[in-house]
Amino acid sequence: MGGYVGLTVMWWSGNFYLAIVCGMIVGIFLAVFMERFFLRVLEGKLLGQLLITVGFMFFFQDLALVIWGGDPHWLVAPAYLTKSIKIGKLIFPGFRVFIIALATAVAVGLWWLQEKTRFGAMLRASVDDREMAEGVGIKFPLVSSGAFALGGGLAALAGVVGSAYLSVFPGVDFEILPFAFVTVIVGGCGSLRGAVVGSIIVGLIDNFGKAIFPELSYFTMFAPMAVILAVRPSGLFGRAT
Secondary structure, eight states: OHHHHHHHHHHHHOOHHHHHHHHHHHHHHHHHHHIIIIITTTTTOHHHHHHHHHHHHHHHHHHHHHHHOSSOBOOOOOHHHHSEEEETTEEEEHHHHHHHHHHHHHHHHHHHHHHHSHHHHHHHHHHHOHHHHHHTTOOHHHHHHHHHHHHHHHHHHHHHHHHTTTOBOTTHHHHHHHHHHHHHHHHOTTOHHHHHHHHHHHHHHHHHHHHHOGGGHHHHHHHHHHHHHHHOTTOSSOOOO
16 A cells, blocks of 8 residues: 555655655554554454454455556656666666665664664563563553554555565555565564564575576475474574463
């Protein structure tokens, strides 16, 4: 939805950064709405939360199909971001460099938020021991809503930027979801470092796998997850329970 909202704003205004901001606002609103009125009601019922989340995915997919149609759409990035960058004899696509730089900035920002801020401390405390956190005055519902808002905003940011690279179409969320799922399993649930390392591992294996064994692309993507689950079920940087 962030990608489609950004696309619409881009059509209307021609401003790439305004498209990012509007997409993130919608992503934040939807995430907080879902957490407050649906996921919180099903607190502790993991299967119910999973099913209602997938249900929302189908709803938004059909909504996008009705409003924007079923054809892929590309969000046009500014010309200065799409120029090639030449370093010696090597040429790099400018927009890919921009995506890498943006992802690095997001990772550093999340690390700073988690490790160096009061909100990050409250969030870590709530995840480790909710009852103790509430006992010392931490308002868990507000912390939970803040975490979902952050996640929704970042997901929408990825949707808008990704629309300029991969395009946006109904069902693109289901194509991206397996990569996120495998990345979390490989890196370890709840670990920011694991998410970074896991994404690099999964991305490299998937790309080389498609180039070398195109007929086994899904196998090469899920193979690292199977190996990690067999050797270290908690993931590379996850905490064993």
